[in-house]
Amino acid sequence: MTTDVSSRTPRPEHGETRWLDAEEQRAWRAWLYSTQLLQDRLDRELTRATGIPHTYYEILVQLSETPGRQMRMSELADRCLSSRSRLSHAVSRLEERGWVRRQECPEDGRGLLAVLTDEGFAALEAAAPVHVEGVRTHLFDQLSPQQVAAMRDIGETLLRHLDPS
Amino acid sequence: MTTDVSSRTPRPEHGETRWLDAEEQRAWRAWLYSTQLLQDRLDRELTRATGIPHTYYEILVQLSETPGRQMRMSELADRCLSSRSRLSHAVSRLEERGWVRRQECPEDGRGLLAVLTDEGFAALEAAAPVHVEGVRTHLFDQLSPQQVAAMRDIGETLLRHLDPS
DNA sequence: GCGGAATAATCAAGTGCTCAACTATGCTCC
DNA sequence: GGAGCATAGTTGAGCACTTGATTATTCCGC
Known part of the structure; x- marks a missing residue:
């Protein structure tokens, strides 16, 4: 990263910046580019073949692996590394597709359960081989x-x- | 991934799906989650501290490392692992900030050069230590x-x- | 049991991204 | 030298995500 910059700005504020040396830069770029390309590729192939983007796929997977195929919205968000808001939007769209349905939570009046429908499970079954093969x-x-x-x-x-949970 | 599903669908079409075993699933999830969390974290910290999201940062870095601090739009897109369209939008916003400017390309009337301005270089200099420290x-x-x-x-x-270029 | 803080989830506005269509220039070859 | 095709880049519509505010419910101390 930033070879041009690093050679020009020794940066005084709270101690010197610990710049990356050439080896570290190569390692960082290899990691950054490979992760980026791999994720893009997997998402694209999955979406093209099944119409399910990887974010949706992840939601379906999490629900499918839970007993009763249902989970509180917040916990689902945490497991999908998603914000509450993002998950809320995503579940709305999955509801439109008939793959997930929201259900009131008996133990907590504030909460909702996201429930995987049979259609949702079937969609996941169809998509899983594509994803795994990728x-x-x-x-x-x-x-x-x-x-x-x-x-x-x-x-x-x-x-x-990063996630000491 | 998809333990539930994999136990239920041996999948006949063009040969059996080569499912992931437990070890592979752990490796895959560790990789997926760690990359996701790391990228989110770095992008968030950089954006909060400097107002520059990582995608913009990457564009500025690429330009700063090139002689003359300018590059053809297509090549810039390739180096940033970005689509042409996405880069075009992004450069428009960087232009609004005064960090990049578009210039006609002498050798090819169809082409444009993205040029890093002094303000853009200064913004990069300010952001680089934050990013590198992250x-x-x-x-x-x-x-x-x-x-x-x-x-x-x-x-x-x-x-x-993935990128045999 | 009531007032106030905390939690669950959603919503609204603004930004970024994708896909497909479009403009403009260059290239080929007859 | 012009028709047809390829290439460079942009644009617009629509979807997705972010942030901050909002609503509704629960928890807690008294």
């Missing part, structure tokens, strides 16, 4: 077992820092 | 040198497959 083709097929292990290790290390 | 804090400070090397290796491996 992940395999563009990720696992490209990496050695050692690389996969390292990827998981790095991911979990970062998660402990 | 990358260091949330990424490099969390990982061992071996993990950094592995991250780069994995990223470059995936790039060869």
Whole structure:
């Protein structure tokens, strides 16, 4: 990143900026570009083949894996790494497709349950093979077992820092 | 992903789907969530501190690193992993801020050059330390040198497959 | 049990992105 | 030298997401 800038601005404020060296820049760019391209590719292929964008897919997956195929809106948002507002919008659209339905929550009058419908489950069943095949083709097929292990290790290390939940 | 579904749909069409086993699912989710959280975090911190979202930042960086601080729109789009349309919109907004300006291209009457202005360069200089500090804090400070090397290796491996340019 | 803070979810306005259509210029080849 | 096609870039409509405000309900201390 920013080689031009880094060579020109030693930056006085609260201590020197800890600029990235050439190695770090390469690592950072490789990571940034590969994640970007992989996510774009998977989302595009899934959307083209099934009409379901990855954000919606993730919601359906989370619901499908929960007992009763239902979940409180907030918890669903957390699991999808989504804001409440975004999830609310997304569930509205999934409701229009008939894949999810909102239900009042018995234990908490403020809350709502998002419930996966049979149609929603069927849509997920149809989309899952496409998605999994994409992940395999563009990720696992490209990496050695050692690389996969390292990827998981790095991911979990970062998660402990970023999402200590 | 999709444990529920994978146990129920052996899927006949063009051969069996190559489902992910438990290890692969953990690796995939760790990767997916960590990349998502890291990008969200970096973008949020940069935007809050400087008013520059990461997509704009990337455009400014690319221009700053090029001789003459100018580049053809298409090439800029490619380097930013952006569609032409998206870049066109983005450059329009950067123009409103006075950070970039469009200039006719001498060699090709169809083409335009995006030129980084002095104000744009100054904005980048102000934002760069914030961004770099974020990358260091949330990424490099969390990982061992071996993990950094592995991250780069994995990223470059995936790039060869996804973007064989 | 009542007043006030906290929580669940939605909504409205503004911004960014995607897709497809469009303009304008350059290229080819007869 | 003009027809047809390719390339560069923009535009507009519509969807998605963000932020901050809003409504409704619950929790808590007294």
